[in-house]
Amino acid sequence: MIAVALAALTGGTGTITHLLETVLPGYAATTLTLVVLVAIGTFCLGVGSAWLVTMTRFPGVRLFEIALILPLAFPAYVLAYAYTFILDHPGVVQSTLRDVTGWGPRDYWFPEIRSLPGAALMLVLVLYPYVYLLARAAFLQQSSGAFLAARALGKTSWQAFWRVSLPMARPAIASGVLLAIMETIADFGTVAYFGVQTFATGIYTSWFSMADRAGAAQLALCLLSFALTLAVIERISRGKARYHQAGKHHAKMPPAQLKGARAVLAWVLCSVPVVLGFLLPVVILINMGLESEQDLFSRRYIGFLRNSVTLAGAAAMITVCAAVCIGFYLRLRPGRLASAAAYSARLGYAVPGGVIAVGLMVPFAAFDNALDAWMRATFDIRTGLLITGSIWLLVAAYMVRFLAAALGAYEGGLSTVQANIDAAARSLGQTPLGMLRRVHLPILTPSLLTALLIVFVDVMKELPATLIMRPFNYDTLAVQAYRLASDERLEGAAVPSLVIMLVGLLPVILICRQVGRKG
Known part of the structure; x- marks a missing residue:
């Protein structure tokens, strides 16, 4: 940290002035937007799935307790390669769409995967397990007393969750979201491949493409300040808040049995992140690797x-x-x-x-x-x-x-x-x-x-x-x-990506065993 600060401060004001006039505002806005999108996405996916598998019962819930962790094995940039292969203009999805409809390239609109929202989606799919694991642990440790008291006072299940269970799990959820944010601002492979200009890509460009060491150090100092500020803000916002269990009796929350349409909806909501974050990328990468x-x-x-x-x-x-x-x-x-x-x-x-x-x-x-x-x-x-x-x-x-x-x-x-x-x-x-x-x-x-x-x-x-x-x-x-x-050469990139994913499965399997024991 000292070396980054000294290199940035001794690099002269010319470089930082030029950066302020050209790319720095764009880097800051793009990085902040990416952080906000990933924070919202990981919060919704992680907390929602953790609540469903912990506090409800529906067909396949035991399987989802483990499967929801599996996307953690993927680096985000590997997911980016897989989805670009099928969703880009020459990919199988758009090619099939053109063959079926007879449309030309300019006759239809299709979401651009190589974009800021696309990068945010890739990061959300691989980082939400951080929030899921910590939120699930927090929900498992909660007593049913406060939740049932809220229900007895006339609150609906949703109101009791929002006003009682979620605030009690806030420290764990905040830690998980903060981990996801830190990984987001540190990510280079995904944003660089998608052409999203963040501080991470700016550092690499300044160092190699422009051979500007002072510029790279000044961008690095900005990113370092941003990362540490996020950590400090989270710690200050928590303050001296603590959760203490009222009474000596700790009764676990009785899970609600879902039936009919609610059970189907819960099953679909838990299936989406598993399919998009693990199963589909594995199938795509294997297919790409065989063709390479x-x-x-x-x-x-x-x-x-x-x-x-x-x-x-x-x-x-x-x-x-x-x-x-x-x-x-x-x-x-x-x-x-x-x-x-x-x-x-x-x-x-x-x-x-x-x-x-x-x-x-x-x-x-x-x-x-x-x-x-x-x-x-x-x-x-x-x-x-x-x-x-x-x-x-x-x-x-x-x-x-x-x-x-x-x-x-x-x-x-x-x-x-x-x-x-x-x-x-x-x-x-x-x-x-x-x-x-x-x-x-x-x-x-x-x-x-x-x-x-x-x-x-x-x-x-x-x-x-x-x-x-x-x-x-x-x-x-x-x-x-x-x-x-x-x-x-995405087919070729699939081969080393698969090896990285397989190695990444080792700690995920270890975590799955621990989750299985706790469940």
């Missing part, structure tokens, strides 16, 4: 897969180790310093990958250039780009971006380890590191494996930081899919 000339087992694709797995594996190991260090330090020495370290570690998730890339590339490129100049002047040796030309700076960017996810998984497991276990270990002569190695880590193995898996899959899907920071000729599956899609 890409060989997943060729030496070239094995190289893409090896690069992706190497980056994801290294980043997962280092990130989880960092999370263990921070989480264990917070438990061992609770205080302001430890709390500040944990809070700073969580900030990375609010920072888009493009911003992190700029914040790391600027100082380390300066260091590499200074070292190379000194070595040439002193020893007549060229060192080149020692840090910025390696994968380790990219791994560091992944660690900054996804440390919050690993830390959350580790702390969730650590909360089940009682303090008396620590006291018993210390009384038996264990040092802090011995206690970590011989007590905590064996107990927390499931949580650590979950954290490893989450970070591994997130790195496999990550695109903007990889595009900016990857070494020369070091492409991943995500980069290959983006490159082929940018060249309008």
